[in-house]
Amino acid sequence: MTRPSPAAALNGVETGHICDQCNRGIRTGDKAVVYATYYDADGWVVRRVWCDDCGSTTIGLPTDGADEVVVEAVYWQGRLVGVTTVDRSRP
Numbered sequence: 001m002t003r004p005s006p007a008a009a010l011n012g013v014e015t016g017h018i019c020d021q022c023n024r025g026i027r028t029g030d031k032a033v034v035y036a037t038y039y040d041a042d043g044w045v046v047r048r049v050w051c052d053d054c055g056s057t058t059i060g061l062p063t064d065g066a067d068e069v070v071v072e073a074v075y076w077q078g079r080l081v082g083v084t085t086v087d088r089s090r091p
């Protein structure tokens with residue numbers, strides 16, 4: 001099974017707009033940083049959303065069995081657009 005590129009899979013995905021760290025609202029046009037995981041059953045799933053100030057650009061402790069990624073995106077009316085991968089646990 002081919003694993004889709006996280007940047008492509010997460011582009012256009014709906015997310016919440018409240019930063020998971022500081023609880024600030026992320027507004028349309030703001031940069032957002034997102035942590036997502038991939039499991040075969042679920043595909044890429046957004047787990048954390050941060051504002052530009054709080055976003056980490058590296059994956060922290062690895063999670064067993066998951067392909068993990070940190071991406072930067074622009075938050076646009078409830079969705080992620082212009083997604084780019086900044087760190088990934090697997091090549």
Ligand SMILES: [Zn+2]
Nearest residue numbers: 019022051054
């Ligand atoms: Zn924040």
